[in-house]
Amino acid sequence: MKAQLRRALAPTALLLALAGCGSSLPLPPTGPHLPSEPAVVVPYPPPPARVEIISPPEAPGLVWIDGEWQWRSRRWAWQPGRWEAVPPGGYFAPTATVRRSDGSLVWFAGVWHVPGKK
Numbered sequence: 001m002k003a004q005l006r007r008a009l010a011p012t013a014l015l016l017a018l019a020g021c022g023s024s025l026p027l028p029p030t031g032p033h034l035p036s037e038p039a040v041v042v043p044y045p046p047p048p049a050r051v052e053i054i055s056p057p058e059a060p061g062l063v064w065i066d067g068e069w070q071w072r073s074r075r076w077a078w079q080p081g082r083w084e085a086v087p088p089g090g091y092f093a094p095t096a097t098v099r100r101s102d103g104s105l106v107w108f109a110g111v112w113h114v115p116g117k118k
Contacts, residue, residue: 025054025063025064026057026062026063026064027063027064028063028064028065028084028086028091028092029086029090029091029092030091030092030093030094031091031092031093031113032093033093033096033108033111034093034113037093037108037111039098039106039107039108040071040106040107040108040109041104041105041106042071042097042105042106042107043105044105045097045105046068046069046071046076046097046107047069047076049066049067049068049069050067050078052066052067052080052081054081057083058083059083061085062083062084062085063083063084063085063086063092064081064082064083065081065082065083065084065092065110066081066094066110067079067080067081068094068095068109068110069095070095070109071107087112087114087117088114089114089115090112090113090114090115091112091113092110092111092112092113093108093110093111093112093113094110095107095108095109095110096108
């Protein structure tokens with residue numbers, strides 16, 4: 001029973017250890033979305049982000065990409081966070097919802113940008 005409880009609490013212990021030590025998750029380098037990126041017109045903004053329990057990375061050198069709401073046809077759908085490798089020379093443009101000057105609301109998905117790649 002004790003071993004089972006220990007296994008169940010291991011992810012929580014890791015999260016608390018990271019928080020208690022002043023450590024933070026390894027995050028990707030971030031930057032802007034490009035003007036050429038497609039923007040999706042949406043009728044209303046996404047809900048607030050969900051709280052996620054973050055498991056330890058499966059390999060060293062990975063960065064945490066936060067979960068995000070994605071627009072799928074006619075509704076928002078949650079995409080859970082994940083560990084990913086940073087592409088060489090790349091940066092991550094996180095999800096963004098922007099109100100344009102004409103009043104329309106547009107959404108940009110979170111994407112990696114790597115110089116020289118399209």
